[in-house]
Amino acid sequence: MTYHPQLKRTGLKRTALVGAAIAAVSALTLTGCGGQQGATTLDKDAPVTITMWSGQTDEAQDLIEKLAAEFEDEHSNVTIELSAGASSTEQLLQKLSAGFAGNSYPDISYAFGAWASQLEASGRTLDITDKVNEPDVQWEEFSEAARKTVQPTGEKTIGFPAIVDNLSLIYNKTLFDKAGLDYPDENWSWDDFRDAAKTLTDPASNTYGYGYSVSGSEETTWQFWPHLWQNGGEILSDDQQTAAFDSEAGVEALTFLQDMAVTDKSVYLDQTDTKFGQLFASDRIGMITSGPWQLYDLVKAGTDYGVTVLPGTDGDHQTVSGPDIWALFDHKDANREYWSYEFVKWLTSAEQDVRWNVAIGNLPLRSSEVDSEEFAEQAAQYPGLEIMAANNENAQKARPTVPGYVNLSEAIGSAISQVLQGQSDPAEALKAAAEKANEKLGDSK
Template identity: 85%
Template sequence: MSPHTQLKRSIRISAALAAVGALALSGCSGGQGATTLDKDAKVTITMWSGQTDEAQDYIKKLASEFEDEHPNVTIDLSAGASSTEQLLQKLSAGFAGNSYPDISYAFGAWASQLEASGRTLDITDQVSEPDVKWDEFSEAARATVQPTGEKTIGFPAIVDNLSLIYNKTLFDKAGLDYPDESWDWSDFREAAKKLTDPASNTYGYGYSVSGSEETTWQFWPHLWQNGGSILTDDQSKAAFDSDAGVTALTFLQDMAVTDKSVYLDQTDTKFGQLFASDRIGMITSGPWQLYDLKAAGTDYGVTVLPGTDGDHQTVSGPDIWALFDHKDKNREYWAYQFIEWLTSAEQDVRWNVAIGNLPLRSSEVSSDAFAKQAAEYPGLDVMAANNENAVKARPTVPGYVNLSEAIGGAISSVLQGQGDPADALKAAAEKSNKKLGASK
C-alpha cells in the first residue's frame, strides 16, 4: 500500500463535491461512427485513468496486455488531468467541444451529473449477464453507477468503507476487552469514557468537526442504523432531520459534551495522528489509514462499526469507471469489453489489490494476492468483509454538496456544545432543501 493510494479519502471526496457544479449539460454528439458492430475492425478507445505514479503504471501494463490479446484494439491511455479532481471540469469542456474519452475515472459524487449530461452509455443489459457476476460488487458500489436507477453508466472502480479501528495499547492499559461485532453503540460509549484520561490528554474517540464531508459521512452510519434516510424517497428533500437523525446526533452530543470522551478535530487529519501516537482509543476510518499506522508502529485492531439492534451498516465512497457514448458501435463494444475485463477478479487483484485498495469484488477476498496484502496490513481483510455492510450509497444528486455542508456545520456546532440536535438538524434540512430545489 502506498501513501498516495486513495489519498486521504474524505479530502478527495470533499474536493470532488466542490467540483460537482462544474458539469454543464450538453447536447448529443455531433459525430457518427460505426452504426453496426464489427469486432475485427481496428478501433482506438480513449481512457482517462485519473491515476498517477504506481497506480498508473499498473493500468498501463494491463492495457498493454489487453491490446496484445486484441490486436485490432488500441487503448489511448492517459491520466486525463493533473489531478483527479480536475477530470470533471475537463469532461465538461469535452462535452461542449465533442472531445471526450470513451472511458473516464470519476468520483462517485459525479455520477448523477455525468448521467444527466446525456453522454454516458447505458450498460444495464450487459451487466445483467451471469458471466459479469454483478452481484460480487457491494450494494453501495452498484448503486453509485446507477445514480437514478434507470441506467448503469459504468463499473465500480474503487471501493472503501468506514470501519472501527481501535488502539490495542490504550485498551490494554485500561483493562478493556477489544471491540468486536457484538458491540452496540452503548458498548462503544462506555469504552470511550473509560479510555478517556484528561490528565494525559487521552480521548476515547476522535471525530471531525471541520464541517467538511469528513464530518458528514462519519454521521451517516449512525443515521442509517437508527432507520433514518438522508433524502426522501424521491430525493427532492432532506430527510435526516427525523427522529432517527436526532437520536444519532444526540448520542454523539452526549459523548462529546457530557462525557467529554471525544477529541474534536478541526482539521480532518489530526485525529488519525493522535490515534497513531496512542492518544485516542478509537477512530472510524478506512483502508487508507492502515499505511500510516504501520509506518508509526501503532498496535491496532479493526472491526465493524458498533451496531444498532444488530445492524452494522457502514458508509462507502465508491469511485467509478464511467463509459461514454460516441455513436460508434465498435468503440462502445471495446470500451465495455476492456472495463469488464479490468474490473474482473483476475485483473483487479493485479492493480487495486496490488496498490493496497480493497478488492472490488467479494470473490477476491479469498485470493492469495489479497491474503498477502492483509498479512502486511492487519485489518485490511476485516475492512474488505465490511463491504457487505455498505448497503446504501450516499446521494449523488446535484444538491448533495450543499446538503453536506449544511449538516456538517450542524453536527460540528452541536458537538462543540452550541445548539440543540433537533433544532440544528431542522435548520440544516431547510438550507439543504433550498439547494435541492424543494419547496420551502
C-alpha cells in the same frame, strides 16, 4: 507489494476538494451526441481505437498502462489511447464538461462517485444495464453501495465500480489493555461503544475514548451517515429532492454523539480532519472510525491496533463507502461501445483487479478477491485490511450523488460540529441544516 497512502481513492473524504468542480458544471444537461455517426453494425474484428482517461498518476498509472497493453496484445484490432486525462483527478469533471460541449470526450473515464448523477444527466453516458446482468459479469460481487453508485437514478448503469472503501472501527489495543477492556467485536452496540469510550477517557493524561472531526467538512458528515442509517434514517427523501436527515432517527443519532462529546467528554473534537489519526497512532485516542488509508500510518508508527465493523443498533452494522467509477460514454459507434465495455469488464474482473487495486493497497473491488493470495499478502503486511474488505458487505447504501449534495454536506457538517461542541441543540441544528440544504437541492431540480 507496498501500501501507498498517496494512491488512495476516497471519494467521500475528497468531496471538499471536488466541490468547486461540481459547482462549476452542476448542470451537465446536454442531450444527444453530436459529431459523425460511427459504426452502426458491430464488427468485432474491425480496427478500433478507444480513448481512456484514467485519473491516475505514478505507480497506479504505470500499472494500468501495463494492463491496457496486455489487453491490446490479446486483441490485436484494439488500440487504447490511455492518459491521465487531466493534471489531477479533481479536474476530470470540468474536462469532461468541456469535452461534451466540443464533442471530444473519451470512451472511458475515471470519475468520483459524487459525479455520477451529473454524468448521467449529460446524455453522453452508455447504459450497460442489460450487459452487467449477464451471469459471467458476476455483478453481485461488487458491494451494494458500489453498484448503486454506477446506477445513480436507478434507471441506467453508466459504468463499473473502479475503487471501493468503507469506514471501519479501529481500536488501540494498548489503551484497551491498560483500561482492562475487552476488544470491540462484531457484536458491539452503540451502548458498548459509548461505555468503552468513557472508560478509556483519562483527562489527566489527555487521553480520549474516541476521535471525531468537527471541521464541518465531508469528513464530519460521512462519519455521521452510518449512525443515521443504522438508526433507520435517510439522507434524502425517496425522490431525492429534499433532505430527510432531520428526522427523529437523525435527531436521536446526533443526540447520541452529543452525549458522548458534551456529557461524557469522551470525544476528541478534531478541527483539522487529520490530528485524530495522529493522536490515535501515539496512544492518545482509544478508537477512531477510518478506512484502509489509515493502516499505512499505523504500521509505520508501530501502533498496536485492531479493526472491526462499526458498532451497530439491533445487529445493524451499516457503514458508508465512497466508491469511484469507470464511466462509459456513447459515441454512436457500435465497435467503440463494444470494446470500451469489454475492456472495463476485463479490467474490473477479479483476475485483473488483484493486479491493480490490490497491488496498490486499495480494497479489492470484488468479494471473491478476498481469498486471493495477492490480497492475503497485503493483509499480512497491514493487519485489519481483510476485515475492512469483508466490511464492504455492510456498505448497503450509496452516498447521494445529486448535484446539491456538496451543499447538503456543508450544511449538516456545520450542524454536527456545532452540536458536538455544545453550541446547538440537535433537533434545531438539523432542522436548520435541512432547510439550507433544500435551497440548493431545489436549485438542482
